Amino acid sequence: MERPGAHRFAEVSHAPPGPGEVRVAVFAAGVCASDREVYAGTRAEGYVRYPVVPGHEWSGTVEEVGEGVDPALVGRKAVGEGFRACLVCDRCREGAGSLCVGGYDETGFTRPGAFADALTLPARLLHVLDDGADLRSAALLEPAAVVAAAALAAEPRPGERIAVVGAGTLGLLAVQFLAASSPAELLVVDPRIERARQATAMGATEAREPAATGELHGRYDLVVETAGAPTTARDSCLLARRGGRVVLTGLPEPGAAGIDPIHLTVGQITVRTVFGAPSAAWAYAVRAFETGLLAPAALITHELPLEEFARAVALVGGEDPEVGKVLLRP
Incomplete structure (x- = not known):
């Protein structure tokens, strides 16, 4: 990529790797x-x-x-x-x-x-x-490492109600990680309902479109957001119960809907964010992959x-x- 919108293919000779x-x-x-x-x-x-x-x-x-x-x-x-x-x-x-x-x-x-x-x-x-x-x-282990970082930050516990917002690559990998924690419920939310339904074969218990989640606000112990869409950070916080946990992994563009600080404070909701993955998350993702969990x-x-x-x-x-x-x- 020489610049945005301009790419070319080139044949190059690879230099030998340097020290280390x-x-x-x-x-x-x-x-x-x-x-x-x-x-x-x-x-x-x-x-x-x-x-x-x-x-x-x-x-x-x-x-x-x-x-x-x-x-x-x-x-x-x-x-x-x-x-x-x-x-x-x-x-x-x-x-x-x-x-x-x-x-x-x-x-x-x-x-x-x-x-x-x-x-x-x-x-x-x-x-x-x-x-x-x-x-x-x-x-796919790079996006899996990002999801592993989210899972380590989220600390899912057996029997919890969990929601994953987004059914793209990160979302479906998150379902696989979180299903291994034996949740009582594992909801996947995505406007592309057929994509969301794919998650049921990976351990999700239910799939819904965002418009069908109003009655579920305040229900989930843990919400993992993976979409980075304009409203998904806000919507994820609404799904969390009082005292619940939210982990944001999607990266929205400027102008996305904000999170209500009053809702967070009164509900004592913990919000964590993930950008990339540290080495520990990479090691976790590789182990999960090699044991067949992913x-x-x-x-x-x-x-x-x-x-x-x-x-x-x-x-x-x-x-x-x-x-x-x-x-x-x-």
Whole structure:
């Protein structure tokens, strides 16, 4: 992406990985709404640097290592974290790399990403997978790590009433995580009711459109918002019971409906937010994937060659409820 709306394909020679780095042969890379923002030029200032090779959701196989990296990694299947945290600020030292104050730096936005045949990154960001891992499914482990961060923040408890707002990739992955906590109820809310109903095969107990949730306001112990639509943060807080918990993972554009501070204060509702995922959440997501708790393959609806990047972005930006996760295959 030279600039918003302008992309080209180029053949390049890959430099050997430097000290502490690895080069990964990309197997598949997911396309998400933030990639559409990069294409359209609507990503917030400071969170993209053109020209850039996009692609932050990926899976692949290590093909070369740099000085100081274990050569046994060559040939291993892997995924990798996107944030390039500074590792020395107070937040990093607390283990919260996604809150690094050293400046935003992320694969696919400020560093070359995975919409290419190979990707170079620090070896410390790798999460090595079992030899038998399905790399097609593993390409969804980046959004799964975001959902894992939400689940760790939410601390779901057995027998709770839980609602997930949004039935996109994050929402359906959240259903899989939260169903494992044995909730008494697990509602999924989405205006695309057919998308919401897909969640019932993944552990949800009910699916509703937003217009049909008025009677459920104040019912849920935990609400996980995943859509980032203009009203979903506000609506999620309305679904929470007094003393309940809300975790916001969607990233709305400026002008979204605000959350009523009086409602929060009087109801003593706890609101947490998630942006990206720290290393602990990545490790949790990888474990859940390898034990079979997560089954991301069911979310994939389209697989396109890298040359159809523009079509992939258009699919992700459309309103077709039949479009789920779109993968690019270099």
